[in-house]
Amino acid sequence: MGRLEGRIINIMGDFITSFLSGPVPIEAYLAVSTIMFFAGVYGFLSRKNMLMVLVSVELMLNAADLNFVVFNRYLYPGQLEGFFFTLFAIGIAAAETAIAIAIIINIYRHVKSIYIDENITKMKN
Amino acid sequence: MDAFNYSILILVLPVVMFLILGLGGKYMKPVIAGTLGSLSLAVMAVLAYTTAYQYFFEVGKGADGVYQAINVFHFQWLRFTDTLHIDLGMYLDPISVMMLVVITTVSLMVHVYSLGYMKGEKGFQRYYAFLSLFSFAMLGLVVATNIFQMYIFWELVGVSSFLLISFYYVKPSAVAASKKAFIVTRFADFFFLVGILLLSYFTGTFDFATLTASNADICVSSTAGMSFLGMSVLSWAMLLIFMGGAGKSAMMPFHIWLPDAMEGPTPASALIHAATMVVAGVFLVARLFPIYHFGAPEILTVIAWVGAITALFAAVVACTQTDIKRVLAFSTISQIAFMLTSLGVSKFGDHEGLGYMAGMFHLFTHAFFKALLFLCAGAIIHAVHSNEMGDMGGLAKKLPITCITFGIAWLAIAGIYPFSGFFSKDEILAAAMEHNFPIYIILSVAAGLTAFYMTRLFLRIFFYEKKHYHHEPHEAGPSMAIPLIILAVFAFGAGFVPFSKFVTSDGVPYDAHINMQVAVTSVLISLVGIGIGFRLYFKKNDIPDKIASSISTFYKWAHNKFYFDELWLYVTRNIIFKRISATIAWFDKKFVDGFMDSLAYVTQAASSTIKNFQSGYIQQYALAYLLGALILVVGFGGWLIAFICK
Numbered sequence: 001m002g003r004l005e006g007r008i009i010n011i012m013g014d015f016i017t018s019f020l021s022g023p024v025p026i027e028a029y030l031a032v033s034t035i036m037f038f039a040g041v042y043g044f045l046s047r048k049n050m051l052m053v054l055v056s057v058e059l060m061l062n063a064a065d066l067n068f069v070v071f072n073r074y075l076y077p078g079q080l081e082g083f084f085f086t087l088f089a090i091g092i093a094a095a096e097t098a099i100a101i102a103i104i105i106n107i108y109r110h111v112k113s114i115y116i117d118e119n120i121t122k123m124k125n
Numbered sequence: 126m127d128a129f130n131y132s133i134l135i136l137v138l139p140v141v142m143f144l145i146l147g148l149g150g151k152y153m154k155p156v157i158a159g160t161l162g163s164l165s166l167a168v169m170a171v172l173a174y175t176t177a178y179q180y181f182f183e184v185g186k187g188a189d190g191v192y193q194a195i196n197v198f199h200f201q202w203l204r205f206t207d208t209l210h211i212d213l214g215m216y217l218d219p220i221s222v223m224m225l226v227v228i229t230t231v232s233l234m235v236h237v238y239s240l241g242y243m244k245g246e247k248g249f250q251r252y253y254a255f256l257s258l259f260s261f262a263m264l265g266l267v268v269a270t271n272i273f274q275m276y277i278f279w280e281l282v283g284v285s286s287f288l289l290i291s292f293y294y295v296k297p298s299a300v301a302a303s304k305k306a307f308i309v310t311r312f313a314d315f316f317f318l319v320g321i322l323l324l325s326y327f328t329g330t331f332d333f334a335t336l337t338a339s340n341a342d343i344c345v346s347s348t349a350g351m352s353f354l355g356m357s358v359l360s361w362a363m364l365l366i367f368m369g370g371a372g373k374s375a376m377m378p379f380h381i382w383l384p385d386a387m388e389g390p391t392p393a394s395a396l397i398h399a400a401t402m403v404v405a406g407v408f409l410v411a412r413l414f415p416i417y418h419f420g421a422p423e424i425l426t427v428i429a430w431v432g433a434i435t436a437l438f439a440a441v442v443a444c445t446q447t448d449i450k451r452v453l454a455f456s457t458i459s460q461i462a463f464m465l466t467s468l469g470v471s472k473f474g475d476h477e478g479l480g481y482m483a484g485m486f487h488l489f490t491h492a493f494f495k496a497l498l499f500l501c502a503g504a505i506i507h508a509v510h511s512n513e514m515g516d517m518g519g520l521a522k523k524l525p526i527t528c529i530t531f532g533i534a535w536l537a538i539a540g541i542y543p544f545s546g547f548f549s550k551d552e553i554l555a556a557a558m559e560h561n562f563p564i565y566i567i568l569s570v571a572a573g574l575t576a577f578y579m580t581r582l583f584l585r586i587f588f589y590e591k592k593h594y595h596h597e598p599h600e601a602g603p604s605m606a607i608p609l610i611i612l613a614v615f616a617f618g619a620g621f622v623p624f625s626k627f628v629t630s631d632g633v634p635y636d637a638h639i640n641m642q643v644a645v646t647s648v649l650i651s652l653v654g655i656g657i658g659f660r661l662y663f664k665k666n667d668i669p670d671k672i673a674s675s676i677s678t679f680y681k682w683a684h685n686k687f688y689f690d691e692l693w694l695y696v697t698r699n700i701i702f703k704r705i706s707a708t709i710a711w712f713d714k715k716f717v718d719g720f721m722d723s724l725a726y727v728t729q730a731a732s733s734t735i736k737n738f739q740s741g742y743i744q745q746y747a748l749a750y751l752l753g754a755l756i757l758v759v760g761f762g763g764w765l766i767a768f769i770c771k
Contacts, residue, residue, distance in 0.1 A: 045748050053744075116744065 029070040037063035050104050050114045054097065061093050129184075129197040132176045133215060135225065136268070138165045139261035143254050150250025156240075162253035163236040166260065170229040180222045181627055192632040194218035194334055199270055208329050214270035216333060219628040220411055220485055224267035227492045228401050230615070232260045234608040235396040238500050241604035242392050242507060252292060252390065259285035259393075263401050267408060271331035272321050275409070279317070279373070282405060283310050286397050290389040302385035309382040313372020320365030324416075327351075327358065337415040340473075344420045356423075363421040367410060367428055374406025375458050376465065377435040381690050383458055387450040391506060394450065395499030399457050400492040407464045407488055414481055414630060418473045426561075429469025433567040436462035438687065440574035444581065445673075445684040448512045449502050452582050453495070456538065459571060460491050466568060467553040470560040471630065478630030479559070482637065483552030486624040490545035494537040494616035500609055501531040505586060507605070508598035514585045518665075521587040523598045526606050528587050530613040535583045537616045539576035539651045545620035547648070548639075554647050555640040569650055576651040580658025590665040 018025065036059055043056030065086045072082025108114050142165045150158050179185075180195070187193045199214035236256060243249055262281035269275035284307075291303030325331050327347045336344060344359055351358040370376075375383040386398045397403070410417065410428060417425050436459045443455035464484040471480025504527045509516055521528045537544035540551070550572060557565040600606065625637035661669050673680045682688065738749075 041751060045744050045751070116742070 026070060026074045029066065033063040033066040033070070036060075036066065048115045048117060050107070050116060051101075053116070054100050054104070058093060058097065061089060065089050129176060129179065129195065129215075129217065131172060132217070133198050135169050135172050135176070135229070136215070136261065136264055138169050139257045139264065141165075143257040143261060146250055146254035146257060150254055153250060155244075155249035158250040158253050159236075159240045159243075162257055163233070163240065165257070166229065166233045166236045169260070169264075170233045173225040173229040176217070177222050177226050180217055181219075185217075185219070185222075190634065192219050192627070192629075192634070196270060196334070209325075211273045211331065212271055213274055215268040216270040217268065219632065220408065221267045223485065223489060223628055224408060225264065227489060228260065228263050228267065231400040231492055231496045231612075232256070232263075232396055234496060234500070234612055235392045238395075238503070238605050238608040239390070239392045241602045242503050243390060246390075248292065252289075252393075255285055255288045255292070256393070256396070259289065259397060259402070263405075266405060269333070271333055272325070272336070272413075273331045275412075276314075276318065276321055279369075279405065280314065282402050283307060283314065283373070286310075286386070286402055289393040289397060290386050292390050292393065293388070296388065299388040302382075302388040306382040306386045309379055310372045313379050314369050316365045317369020317372070320362045320367075320369065323358065323362035323365065327362075333412060337413070341416040341419045344416045348420075357421070359416075360421040360424055363413070363417055363424045364427065366413065367406075367424060370406030370409040371431065372406070373409075374403050374461050374465065376406065376431050376462060377438060378689060378693070380435065380439065380458050381686075381693055384451050384454040384686070387448075387454050391450065391499060391503035394454075395496045395503065398454065399499045400496040403457060403461055404464065404488050404492070407461060407468065407484060410465065410468050411481065411485060414468065414471070415473065417468075418471075418630075425469050425471075427469075429466050429561060429564055432462040432464075432466030432469055433564045433571075434462075435459070436466060436571040437567050437574070440571045440578065441683050442686050444574060444578040445680060447514045449505065449514060449517075449582060449586065450499075450512055452578060453498055453502060456498075456575065456579065457495055459575060460487070460495065460538070463550065463553055463568065463571070464488050464491070466564060467556055470557050470564060472560065474631045475629070475633065475635055476637075479552060479637065480556035481630035482625050482628055483549060483556050485628045487546075487549035487553055489622070489624065490537065490549045490616070490619045493612055493619050494534040494544075494546060497530060497534040497609065497612040497616050498538070500605075500612065501527050501534065504601050504605055504609065505531075507601055509594060510596075514582075517586045517592065518589040519587070519591040520598060524587075524600055526600055526609060530609040531583060531587070533613045534616050535579050537620075538579050539655060540572060540647055541651060541655075542644075542648060543617075543620065545616055545618065547644075548620035549624075551639060551644045551647055552637065555643045558640075558643055569647065572647055573650040573654040576654030577658050580655045581662050584658060584662040588663055 019028065040056045040058075040060030040063060043059065044053055047053050047056060068082040068086045068089070072079065076082070104114055142162055146153075146158050146162060153161075181192075185192050185195070195217045197215040197217055199212060201210050202213045204210040236253070239252065239256070243252055246252065259282065262278050262285050265278035266275055266282055269278060287303050287307040290306055291299050293299045321331075324336075324344070328336060328343050329347070330336060330343070348357060348359040348362075353361055356364075368379075372379040383398060383403065387394055389398070417428075439455045439459035439462060443452050443459065446452045446455060464487050467480045467484035467487065469480070471478055471484070473481075504524065505517065505520065506512055508520070508524055508527075511517070533544065537546040540547045554565060554568055554572070557568050623636075626634045629635065661672075685691075
């Protein structure tokens with residue numbers, strides 16, 4: 001047992017030293033973006049407040065943007081497609097958020113609530 | 126044949142008149158509608174007489190002196206294959222020409238008579254429209270070129286009969302009677318249809334001319350060697366066809382509708398349920414006679430026996446009825462049975478075919494005297510406002526014209542020389558004696574009974590006792606009296622027509638002689654019947670009641686028409702409805718419906734389960750999507766790992 005523990009500690013030690021010694025490795029960025037994405041997914045699925053749902057959607061989008069930027073930076077350093085893509089995505093996300101908030105405001109005016117529940121049945125049919 | 130081009134008008138006029146009166150009758154005065162209908166009938170009658178004259182004296186006889194059948198008018202109507210097609214047309218041969226004359230004459234008389242009888246009735250125009258429809262249907266039936274055309278018109282006749290019986294449709298009894306008539310005849314027509322299909326399946330044709338050509342060769346050869354339940358297929362077909370005829374002609378056991386059909390207006394009864402429609406069955410058998418004779422002689426024997434038994438049965442029942450129209454109805458059944466028996470005992474050709482000739486002859490004379498009897502009954506009912514004998518008596522002085530014309534019809538139906546019924550009935554009895562002696566005995570008894578019950582009817586109405594009436598009965602107007610007188614002339618004189626010169630089984634004219642032995646016997650039997658009738662009913666006395674009570678059981682049975690209606694009701698209600706139909710209904714409800722219901726139930730259950738998936742909550746959908754994606758990723762990842770590790 002002692003040997004296995006020793007090996008795990010060794011691997012983790014290597015990981016941390018490589019983190020601290022050189023430039024930030026790509027895995028760190030990807031880990032952050034994955035956490036962001038699933039936080040977004042979780043929020044999207046579980047929140048009842050429409051604003052929070054919207055925030056979660058933004059979180060997922062931003063995680064994707066982060067991936068674009070990181071891959072562009074690390075894999076194809078001489079090119080700019082990833083950055084441009086990200087800029088477009090941010091722009092579109094901003095417009096989409098504006099529309100979403102407009103809708104939410106309108107819903108609020110009608111039903112005095114922005115919670116996703118039985119109150120909002122008027123949009124059925 | 127160009128010479129007969131005009132005769133198609135005999136069919137076209139009534140149907141046009143039906144449309145005019147049926148659609149436009151509401152906007153006409155009743156008198157105009159009635160006159161219009163009667164005029165068209167008069168034109169048709171003239172055309173029919175011209176046709177008859179031309180056929181019998183100028184064109185009809187071929188070079189060899191045999192009356193041939195002429196297709197005046199013929200076109201293909203529905204064509205299914207080369208051999209299977211339904212045609213329409215006009216087929217003139219001695220019996221159809223004879224029927225044209227009979228139908229148009231009686232129908233004309235009834236039209237004119239109805240002008241007076243139906244005056245002031247609600248639906249007068251409708252009545253004339255239906256009469257026209259009936260005339261069209263009946264004429265179409267007799268001139269049919271093929272058995273399917275005949276069937277079409279056969280059903281049309283049934284419909285118009287239904288419409289006329291239920292003319293007083295606010296009367297529940299009339300409605301019930303019309304339904305009964307329609308259902309019973311329709312039931313019998315079902316057998317007719319099966320018979321037609323059977324016959325045409327084997328012969329491959331509907332055409333009468335082809336079917337009966339050269340001694341019904343095609344029928345015999347095409348069905349040769351086929352049998353079913355010990356009877357040849359041809360016999361089955363002909364038996365089924367006869368059953369259809371028995372339904373229309375009110376033979377036992379299908380006779381139950383005819384007495385009830387008397388709920389209709391009396392002139393319509395005279396036309397339909399006495400003179401013309403009810404002889405359709407006789408006409409049918411006569412039309413197919415060569416097939417019966419050469420292909421299915423045993424069915425002819427069946428027909429003869431059914432006829433003989435019905436003749437006797439109806440005559441017995443007629444003796445006990447008190448409603449005068451019902452007496453006449455049973456008398457009609459009995460007389461039609463005479464005709465069928467006559468056809469049944471007949472052989473083919475010349476003197477051997479005497480029965481055929483006699484049956485047709487009796488049809489001819491019977492149409493006139495029975496129409497006359499019914500129209501007289503109408504006049505009497507018109508005068509005393511009742512159908513019951515008990516409300517009548519001593520009418521001879523008050524209704525002299527009716528009394529005399531009724532008397533002529535009475536002597537005609539009783540078969541007294543020289544009235545028309547004598548000649549035709551004598552031929553029938555002669556034919557029966559020659560070929561089937563037991564039937565001759567039965568018919569003689571029935572003839573005696575006929576004389577007796579007609580005497581009873583006549584005396585009970587016109588003599589018996591002096592009655593005091595609320596309204597003094599008086600003779601109806603000329604529109605009712607004139608048809609009576611004209612028909613009386615026919616009823617008297619129709620017997621002198623040398624019928625065997627025109628209508629014979631094989632088309633060859635010959636001279637028929639009165640068989641003196643038969644004639645004397647039948648007249649004697651009739652005289653005995655009349656004598657007994659006079660003894661019992663000339664003056665009011667208590668002998669009839671005594672006789673009735675001395676044979677009370679039998680009298681009760683006869684009075685209740687031997688419980689045939691009850692028997693049918695029992696069979697339909699307790700056996701067919703309760704046992705067979707109820708079982709089938711149970712099976713239908715439990716199994717057929719149950720299967721369908723369970724299908725629906727499963728679908729419903731499935732859909733109500735599935736519908737929860739579609740909640741409308743976008744987050745649930747997203748979750749499902751996420752889970753699906755995860756499963757794919759995990760599955761694909763696992764597969765990839767397994768692939769790499771291999």
